[in-house]
Amino acid sequence: MLISLLPERRKTQCETHRDRLLGSTEYGRQGPQPVPGQYVPTCDSQGAYEATQCHSSVGHCWCVDRNGLEIPGTRTGPGRGRPLCIEQGPEVRPPVGPTPRPDVYPLPPGTHLLFAQSGRIEFVPLEGYNMKKTEAKTVLHLPVRSC
Incomplete structure (x- = not known):
């Protein structure tokens, strides 16, 4: 008998979703078999939903997001191939606000x-791409004269 000293990894949302539809549990097969033709999600090697x-x-x-929800407007029909989907791992965050051009270097x-x-x-x-507005100073001030 082989006993593992490492704790078992908890099932991810995708693995739980897939196994529930396949009728399996951590102890093996249980319950009804999947309905023929039923959609079953695919999970990557880390247990996350595959992007496509x-x-x-x-x-x-x-395409699906990291929670397995369909991204609107990405569905392709039969014979039209697979959509190009972006991997949405937990560390991937879209940039917020404008980003500098790749050929522009910080000051x-x-x-x-x-x-x-x-x-x-x-x-x-200026510090990098940011203005330090709180440290702005007036160098010269010429009051406007009225005649």
């Missing part, structure tokens, strides 16, 4: 933005 899911009986394929330390506005010349320190 297909229902082989009807020929449809679609060196000590760089300032110098500008003139309403009789004033001001500068704002």
